[in-house]
Amino acid sequence: MRARLMEATVELLVERGFAGTSTTSVSERAGVSRGAQLHHFPTKNDLVVAAVEHLTEVRGAELAAAAERGLPRGARRTRAVLELLADHFTSPVFTAALELWVAARTDETLREAVAPLEQRVGRQTHRMTVELLGVDESRTGVRELVQATLDLVRGLGLADTITDDARRRKRVLDRWAVTLQEALA
Amino acid sequence: MRARLMEATVELLVERGFAGTSTTSVSERAGVSRGAQLHHFPTKNDLVVAAVEHLTEVRGAELAAAAERGLPRGARRTRAVLELLADHFTSPVFTAALELWVAARTDETLREAVAPLEQRVGRQTHRMTVELLGVDESRTGVRELVQATLDLVRGLGLADTITDDARRRKRVLDRWAVTLQEALA
Numbered sequence: 073m074r075a076r077l078m079e080a081t082v083e084l085l086v087e088r089g090f091a092g093t094s095t096t097s098v099s100e101r102a103g104v105s106r107g108a109q110l111h112h113f114p115t116k117n118d119l120v121v122a123a124v125e126h127l128t129e130v131r132g133a134e135l136a137a138a139a140e141r142g143l144p145r146g147a148r149r150t151r152a153v154l155e156l157l158a159d160h161f162t163s164p165v166f167t168a169a170l171e172l173w174v175a176a177r178t179d180e181t182l183r184e185a186v187a188p189l190e191q192r193v194g195r196q197t198h199r200m201t202v203e204l205l206g207v208d209e210s211r212t213g214v215r216e217l218v219q220a221t222l223d224l225v226r227g228l229g230l231a232d233t234i235t236d237d238a239r240r241r242k243r244v245l246d247r248w249a250v251t252l253q254e255a256l257a
Numbered sequence: 258m259r260a261r262l263m264e265a266t267v268e269l270l271v272e273r274g275f276a277g278t279s280t281t282s283v284s285e286r287a288g289v290s291r292g293a294q295l296h297h298f299p300t301k302n303d304l305v306v307a308a309v310e311h312l313t314e315v316r317g318a319e320l321a322a323a324a325e326r327g328l329p330r331g332a333r334r335t336r337a338v339l340e341l342l343a344d345h346f347t348s349p350v351f352t353a354a355l356e357l358w359v360a361a362r363t364d365e366t367l368r369e370a371v372a373p374l375e376q377r378v379g380r381q382t383h384r385m386t387v388e389l390l391g392v393d394e395s396r397t398g399v400r401e402l403v404q405a406t407l408d409l410v411r412g413l414g415l416a417d418t419i420t421d422d423a424r425r426r427k428r429v430l431d432r433w434a435v436t437l438q439e440a441l442a
Contacts, residue, residue: 089363216432227412247401
């Protein structure tokens, strides 16, 4: 039941935005009674924070699994890692998180819950990217290049919000893969 | 009076977000009568789109002027350009635009007005960045590196939305300046 509530919340955040998502619409979508929902998540903020956290974990695990199955070795690896990251930052989970971050900006209670979540997710994604790229962060500049890569794909995610940016994104990532590889070498 | 309305709108978008900004609060903040406001901007969407467009132009002109006055030549120029861009993408105008982009995602009427604005602003910023960096876009990969730089600072802008990211941002930009300079050389 918890999983159904989480998925319904993210779906509604993506379809209707933060302001358009109500706890009533979530319980309807999930097919869960109001009472049961309120028992688990007394407020809208509880619900949306838990949902984005849950789906981020699910998506992170999927990403790690995809990486384990299919990443090429050698020269094509960097580009493949960038593709995985860009997929992640243009997925519905990113969109739902974006709705949450932006709403949290002007809602102090929500911000108190979202800020630590952002930090946790940020650290996790960073660690995973370091592993996927197989780089050594003790070398000067490597940490910052990984961060820059994540800032770049975050920017690409935002650029894809209201227009389909896939073609431009592909060219930018092709070039960044070459530059990143040279800078990390 | 138009300028007062535009500034009040951006202020309120930054303080209260898109959902929290009403046309009534704008006319109160600007000290403009409801009738006069409705004459110029019949709907909330007209008002917010015009305001973000107006302030983007003002801020773009300020940026160009700052660039003309004070950019160093030689090796320090790239870093100085990145600083200007990052300032721009962490300014209140970026925050107001972010509110608008995100609201437009789930509001078709707003999206029809915001999508062309995003394209216009994007092209303008790109052109300005090419000029400031003094690079030649006819060379292979230069256009994509400029785009990657703008995607990066957009990502940095988003990372600064609910937490103060200034220290991390400085380190990322220091490294990006070195990498970009080598890649463009």
